[in-house]
Each structure stands twice: as C-alpha cells, then as structure tokens.
Amino acid sequence: MTTATLSKPKLGRPKGSKTIKQPVIVRIAKSRCPVCLSTDRSGYWDVRTRPGSGKAPDDMPYNKSRSKQTRCRKCGQVRTDVIYENSF
Numbered sequence: 001m002t003t004a005t006l007s008k009p010k011l012g013r014p015k016g017s018k019t020i021k022q023p024v025i026v027r028i029a030k031s032r033c034p035v036c037l038s039t040d041r042s043g044y045w046d047v048r049t050r051p052g053s054g055k056a057p058d059d060m061p062y063n064k065s066r067s068k069q070t071r072c073r074k075c076g077q078v079r080t081d082v083i084y085e086n087s088f
C-alpha cells in the first residue's frame with residue numbers, strides 16, 4: 001500500500017478543473033408608467049413582433065423586439081412596452 005491510497009480525499013476543486021460558467025437567473029425590472037411611475041399594470045394585449053434589428057435604448061444590439069400594450073392600473077395611462085432581445 002502506498003501513501004497515495006491512504007491519503008484523505010482533497011477538499012475543494014481538483015487542480016486544473018475547468019471553470020464552467022453556470023447560468024444565472026436575472027429578473028428584469030418591471031416597466032413603469034411614464035405618468036405616475038407606478039409598476040402596477042393590466043395584462044398585456046396586442047403583443048406584436050416588430051421587424052428589424054439595431055440598437056436598443058441601453059445601447060445593446062438586438063435582433064428581435066416585441067411591443068405590447070398595457071394600461072396603468074393607477075392612472076389609466078396606456079403605454080407600449082417594447083422588449084428588445086438579441087438571440088441566436
């Protein structure tokens with residue numbers, strides 16, 4: 001018997017193991033009413049896929065976007081929420 005077989009298992013990650021990036025879940029902030037800043041809104045209707053690609057307001061490129069109509073539950077203002085996505 002060698003000392004290697006008697007050695008305790010090492011704690012932690014073995015040397016040279018690859019760092020694997022695990023997916024994380026990020027909840028996207030709710031859209032707000034531009035009038036009263038409330039996030040309380042009705043369900044969406046008139047969801048449309050919009051053609052085209054470009055740069056979203058946050059300066060990130062996108063190749064898909066969808067617009068959805070919603071109504072503020074607090075003041076009744078109707079607004080269009082646009083979701084920008086960049087997917088393969």
Ligand SMILES: [Zn+2]
Nearest residue numbers: 033036072075
């Ligand atoms: Zn409002």
